[in-house]
Amino acid sequence: MLVFDFCLSLSLQVKENGKLYADLAQSSFDNGEPFQNQPQPEGDDGIPTICYCGSEPVVATAYTEKDPGRRYFTCNNVVDGATHIWKWWDDAVMEEMRDFQTEIRRIKEAVAEREKRYC
Ligand SMILES: [Zn+2]
Numbered sequence: 001m002l003v004f005d006f007c008l009s010l011s012l013q014v015k016e017n018g019k020l021y022a023d024l025a026q027s028s029f030d031n032g033e034p035f036q037n038q039p040q041p042e043g044d045d046g047i048p049t050i051c052y053c054g055s056e057p058v059v060a061t062a063y064t065e066k067d068p069g070r071r072y073f074t075c076n077n078v079v080d081g082a083t084h085i086w087k088w089w090d091d092a093v094m095e096e097m098r099d100f101q102t103e104i105r106r107i108k109e110a111v112a113e114r115e116k117r118y119c
Helices: 002-027 089-118
Strands: 058-061 071-074
Touching (some): 071 089
């Protein structure tokens, strides 16, 4: 039960951090400076949650000869000709899984360390 509560508090912490980053990302859109769609490499890892333009990415399907039926993240505003998010869906999911595995490993290590100390 203790271990469960500990995991729960860690996962809440992770969620809170995620919210903090989202708030930080949001605040950069509210600072009154002229807005330009700048690619943000640090935000490109895993499943994209926000486009460079501030919109929520959408999933579309490729109908090219090379990648028929392959899904990708794009933006509904792409028609304006500015730079918008574009990423293969499977690449994004693989990155997300890798990050998730790293996070799980970190949590397991933290739990093991805590059990060693208190049990
Ligand atoms: Zn966009």
